Structures are given as structure tokens and as C-alpha cells.
Amino acid sequence: MHNDHRALGLAVPSTADNAVAIAKGAPVQPVTLVRPHAAARAARFFVEKFPGRSMYAVKANPSPDLLHILWDSGITHYDVASLGEVRLVARELPEATLCFMHPVKAEEAIHQAYFEHGVRTFSLDSLEELEKIVRATTWNGVAAADLTLCVRIRVSSDLSKLSLASKFGVMPDEAKALLFAARQAADALGICFHVGSQAMSPDAYAQAMERVRAAIVEAAVTVDVIDVGGGFPSVYPGMEPQALERYFETIHRAFESLPVSYSSELWCEPGRALCAEYSSLIVRVEKRRGDELFINDGAYGALFDAAHIGWRFPVRLLREPDSRAKDMAFSFYGPTCDDLDHMTGPFLLPADVQAGDYIEVGMLGAYGCAMRTTFNGFGSDQTVIVTDEPMASLYVAADERVASNVVTL
Ligand SMILES: Cc1ncc(COP(=O)(O)O)c(C=O)c1O
Numbered sequence: 258m259h260n261d262h263r264a265l266g267l268a269v270p271s272t273a274d275n276a277v278a279i280a281k282g283a284p285v286q287p288v289t290l291v292r293p294h295a296a297a298r299a300a301r302f303f304v305e306k307f308p309g310r311s312m313y314a315v316k317a318n319p320s321p322d323l324l325h326i327l328w329d330s331g332i333t334h335y336d337v338a339s340l341g342e343v344r345l346v347a348r349e350l351p352e353a354t355l356c357f358m359h360p361v362k363a364e365e366a367i368h369q370a371y372f373e374h375g376v377r378t379f380s381l382d383s384l385e386e387l388e389k390i391v392r393a394t395t396w397n398g399v400a401a402a403d404l405t406l407c408v409r410i411r412v413s414s415d416l417s418k419l420s421l422a423s424k425f426g427v428m429p430d431e432a433k434a435l436l437f438a439a440r441q442a443a444d445a446l447g448i449c450f451h452v453g454s455q456a457m458s459p460d461a462y463a464q465a466m467e468r469v470r471a472a473i474v475e476a477a478v479t480v481d482v483i484d485v486g487g488g489f490p491s492v493y494p495g496m497e498p499q500a501l502e503r504y505f506e507t508i509h510r511a512f513e514s515l516p517v518s519y520s521s522e523l524w525c526e527p528g529r530a531l532c533a534e535y536s537s538l539i540v541r542v543e544k545r546r547g548d549e550l551f552i553n554d555g556a557y558g559a560l561f562d563a564a565h566i567g568w569r570f571p572v573r574l575l576r577e578p579d580s581r582a583k584d585m586a587f588s589f590y591g592p593t594c595d596d597l598d599h600m601t602g603p604f605l606l607p608a609d610v611q612a613g614d615y616i617e618v619g620m621l622g623a624y625g626c627a628m629r630t631t632f633n634g635f636g637s638d639q640t641v642i643v644t645d646e647p648m649a650s651l652y653v654a655a656d657e658r659v660a661s662n663v664v665t666l
Pocket residue numbers: 314316317336358359421451453454455486487488489526527528529530623
């Protein structure tokens with residue numbers, strides 16, 4: 258019964274130089290590799306270069322280890338979207354400032370966040386939500402006098418890979434009334450938006466800031482905070498964005514030209530850009546059928562985006578010595594008994610890849626590990642800290658890209 262120690266993960270070390278070393282231990286379950294240095298580097302980049310405050314959008318990857326790395330690297334504010342995230346960050350980082358940026362919240366969640374966890378910043382996109390926030394933060398008939406209320410306005414997601422344009426955001430013709438009403442209830446009034454995830458051009462923010470300008474002019478209210486949300490990209494095959502500095506310059510220029518006071522603040526809420534480079538995954542090929550590889554993680558594991566939205570992640574074969582075969586295009590099947598557990602790719606790997614081989618799938622730190630389930634009895638939380646570079650990076654300067662793990666996308 259106890260013969261297969263590898264099934265229990267006993268062959269996998271807790272730290273290693275790189276993925277090849279781990280694959281040599283022949284792990285039976287998928288192994289998540291984490292790169293604390295990469296997350297710390299991303300956080301320092303935002304802290305030093307974004308011309309305002311950067312708060313981490315916890316939903317992208319709520320790993321407690323990651324939260325501590327970001328905190329140690331200077332991220333003091335956290336965008337939380339649920340009471341679960343409020344409690345998690347309050348427990349892990351008791352000194353952190355939490356901002357509840359989901360525009361539709363349970364009244365009980367607002368109450369607990371305000372009275373038990375000291376949350377003072379809330380977003381909203383309707384009068385109904387404003388009334389909820391006011392009710393939930395009133396005590397003995399006295400309304401809270403210390404709220405920062407951020408009105409989320411609807412902006413386009415046209416320049417982004419994942420739309421966030423349908424569900425949330427007040428429409429332009431209703432923004433005036435909402436901004437006016439929120440101003441009466443707020444100590445500080447903010448305007449926020451989200452341009453969609455993986456915004457492929459800084460113009461996404463320039464266009465959204467024009468919407469902000471129109472809303473401020475129309476409502477004629479004093480605005481204390483402009484929050485440009487998330488959407489900052491990472492780098493994936495077929496998605497190579499401009500340098501993040503270009504995004505920051507565009508945002509800064511637009512912010513400087515808005516009709517807001519000198520004391521107003523600029524915020525952003527990056528999720529993906531802070532954690533995409535943090536994790537990758539080692540999977541094993543269990544079967545090959547022509548150009549289809551059956552691997553041991555998939556749509557219900559860390560590869561949700563590869564399956565459900567056709568996201569192509571970088572891959573590399575972990576074999577020593579390297580295969581000399583030319584690359585060819587493969588698709589993947591995940592381990593469950595479900596046809597939906599399929600990833601079209603194409604994923605480029607040496608043509609001689611076979612059952613028993615190990616593959617590293619890169620750039621899974623954002624919305625990868627966070628989406629894992631144990632459906633069908635699969636899934637593994639085996640994690641190893643590695644010190645090599647992520648397979649792609651927006652933060653490693655071009656002349657440093659000699660590190661062993663960086664692949665051509
Ligand atoms: C309100 C809010 N802020 C920030 C983010 C993070 O977005 P991204 O990961 O694209 O940076 C999201 C993602 O859904 C969000 O809903």
C-alpha cells in the first residue's frame with residue numbers, strides 16, 4: 258500500500274534550481290513551481306514606476322505566500338472582492354489596507370468588512386448599491402463619515418483580450434446622478450473602471466480616461482481618487498504587449514489633464530501583471546495519440562484559461578539531453594473523463610514527445626492556480642520554490658534574457 262511514495266509527493270523537493278531537476282524525480286502528480294523573486298520584482302516595478310498607488314487584485318492569485326511576498330515588496334493596499342478575500346488578507350497581512358472593489362456586494366459582507374475588518378473603501382455602480390453601503394455602515398442611526406466611495410463607470414474592453422465591459426459599470430447617462438449621490442455619502446469620492454484583462458494597448462486607458470473626464474464635467478463634483486483598475490498585461494505566445502512604462506506614461510498624462518484637484522490620488526489594481534510570472538506547472542504526458550497529448554492537468558486544474566478561452570501558454574519539454582526533433586503543434590487533453598477537458602493550443606513541442614515525458618507550462622501565476630479544482634479526483638497542490646527565470650517576462654530587461662528558462666514565444 259505504501260510502495261508508491263511518489264504518489265504522495267515524497268520524491269519532490271521543496272526547493273530546486275529548475276524544472277528539469279524536478280522532472281528527474283518523476284513526480285506522479287502535477288507540480289506547481291513558484292518563483293518568489295519574479296513576484297517581488299513585479300511588485301517593486303509597480304511600486305517604483307506606477308505614478309500613484311498600486312493595490313493588488315487578490316482574485317488573480319490568493320496564495321498566502323504570494324500575499325506576503327507582495328507585502329514585503331511594498332504593496333500595502335489590496336483589492337478584495339468577497340468576504341472570503343477580506344478575511345484572508347486581514348488574517349495574513351493585518352496591517353494591510355483593504356478596498357472592497359466588487360460593485361455588487363452582500364449587505365452583510367459590507368457590514369462585516371466595515372465594522373470587523375476596518376474596510377473603508379467600497380466600489381459601486383448603482384444607487385441601490387449606494388443605499389446598501391450606507392445602511393450597512395450606519396450605527397445607532399449615525400451614518401459613517403469616513404467612507405471612500407468609488408463609482409465604477411462602464412468603459413470599453415475593445416483593446417483587451419478578456420472583456421469586463423458587460424457586467425459592471427454605470428452607463429454614461431446615469432453616472433451624473435450616481436456621482437452626485439455618492440458625493441453626499443462619501444468622505445472621499447473616487448471614479449474607477451476596468452478596461453478588461455490583458456489590455457494590449459495603453460490606448461485602452463487613454464480612452465477610458467476620456468470617459469472619466471466626461472463624467473466629472475457632466476456631474477460637476479469634486480473627485481478625490483481616480484482608480485484605473487486592472488488590465489495591465491503579461492506576456493504570452495501571440496500576445497506581446499508594449500513595455501509597461503508606456504502604459505504608465507499614458508495613464509499619467511491623462512490623469513494630469515483631468516479636472517481634479519492637486520490633492521487627488523491616482524490608484525491602480527493590477528492582478529495579472531503582478532503574479533503571472535510567479536508560477537508555472539510541470540505536467541506529465543500519460544498518452545500520445547497523433548498530435549494530441551493526454552496530460553495530467555487541464556480544464557478543471559490550473560489550465561482553465563487554456564481550455565475555456567483558448568489561451569496559449571508557453572510550453573517546453575523537460576528532457577535531458579534536449580530533444581533534437583523539430584517542433585510541431587500539439588493539442589492537450591486534461592485528465593478528467595470529460596470531453597470539455599481539452600486545450601486546443603497549438604502548443605509547440607519537439608515532434609518526438611511521448612508518454613512519460615514531462616512538460617513545463619509557463620505563466621500560470623494569474624488565474625491559473627487560483628482556478629484549480631479536484632473534480633474527478635484529480636488535482637495536486639504540490640509546490641516547489643525555484644530560482645530560475647519565468648518562461649517569459651515583462652520585467653527582465655532584454656539583455657538579461659539569457660537565463661535558461663526563457664523561451665521564444
Ligand atoms: C475590480 C477588479 N480590479 C482588478 C482586477 C484585476 O484585473 P487584471 O488581472 O486584469 O489586472 C479585476 C479582475 O477581474 C477586477 O474585477
